[in-house]
Amino acid sequence: MIENKELLNELKFILKEENINLNSPMKEHITFRVGGPADILVHPTTYDEVIQIVKLCNKYNEHFFILGNGSNLLVKDGGIRGVVIKFDKLDNIKVDGKRIIVQSGALLKDTCKVALSNALTGIEFACGIPGSIGGATTMNAGAYDGSMSDVIESALVLDKEGNIKNLSKEQLELKYRSSAIMKHKYIVLEVTLKLENLGEDKIKNRMDDLTNKRNEKQPLEYASAGSTFKRPEGHFTGKLIQDAGLKGTRVGGAEVSSKHSGFIINKGNATAKDILDLIELVQDKVKEEFDVTLLPEVRIIGEDKED
Structure with a gap:
């Protein structure tokens, strides 16, 4: 139930109406396909919108939750009170030499496709992980002897007060399924990956091999x-x-x-x-x-x- 009408009214000044959903069933937004409704589900399209939403939630002391692809998440049957901020419309991927700059909502599989088409190696391990870059960075996701800590150079994050910080790999404290992002409840906006050049055929063969293994075993x-x-x-x-x-x-x-x-x-x-x-x-x-x-x-x- 949405009790804070003032917050909802102010959200309408920040976002387009189609990017605000009320009582949205979370089973439609997580890969487990279960979960009750979120009071308010919003889809920001710019970093500034994210900052404004966070500051608005703080102003009204309203709980908010960041949602990527919902692939490592279980939402209970009663749903989520407050505001869910889904990053699916912040999904730009840009290549700069051996670096790929990826917005938080971009999917790992799409990032891997861009890496492949630019003959950049290092992130093949993630080609079958059904998550977003933001979520994968937050938990230092990994598979097949690879992890995000192997390829991340830095990340642009937002703190709980709505301030932007640019954190180096060392400052991110990436460990097994943990990070400084989790510890300080930062919000990932953008991640810079540092990869290496390799022949496209070799990268594709590696991705195909890992995809086959995943299909066989999972x-x-x-x-x-x-x-x-x-x-x-x-x-x-x-x-x-x-x-x-x-x-x-x-x-x-x-x-x-x-x-x-x-x-x-x-x-x-x-x-x-x-x-x-x-x-x-x-x-x-x-x-x-x-x-x-x-x-x-x-x-x-x-x-x-x-x-």
Whole structure:
């Protein structure tokens, strides 16, 4: 429910009407395809609009959440109160020599296509990750022995007060699934990647190889948020879950994938509660069997649905 009419009215002076959506179902905006409505969902088209929205939310003490492609996210069935700022219209990709300057909302797969067409190598690992550059930078996403920390040179971010900062790779503190962005709740506006030259054929062969491996091993035919859990030190998450006898286990419409136990999937009619209950079941069983604590890699936000 939207209670702050003053905030909504001021938003209409910042954004075009078509870029403001009320009570928007989050299941339409995250790859898990679950989640209740966001009170207000906005689509800024410039950095200045982002700054104005953040400052407006601060003015009215209204919660706001930044949304990229929604690929590492689970929104609860009660939805999200406040303002969701979706970056899908900030998706420009520009090449400058060996550098690619990418706006936060651009998808990794599109960035990889641009790198390929310009014979730039280093980001092939990300060609199948279904996220945005902003989200991938925030969590230092990675796959197949590569990660964003390998290719990021710097990032333009916004702090909670609406001030722009240009952070070097060192200042970003990129570690396994963490960063200074997460720690300080910065908002990524733009990322500069530093790549190297290589023959286009070699880059394409590498991307094709990784795409084939992903298709063979991951349940891409179902909605999910990618790997559900972080990898505990010294263990492989999928093997722990499989060895605990949980492969194929279901709660409602949620299932531990029979193809890859590290994935919880939406079989088509799951609720967020189904997924959360299955996450808890997996955590409890793995802890009981192996004394290993599995922590969610997927970010869980929003409110439970009232009965």
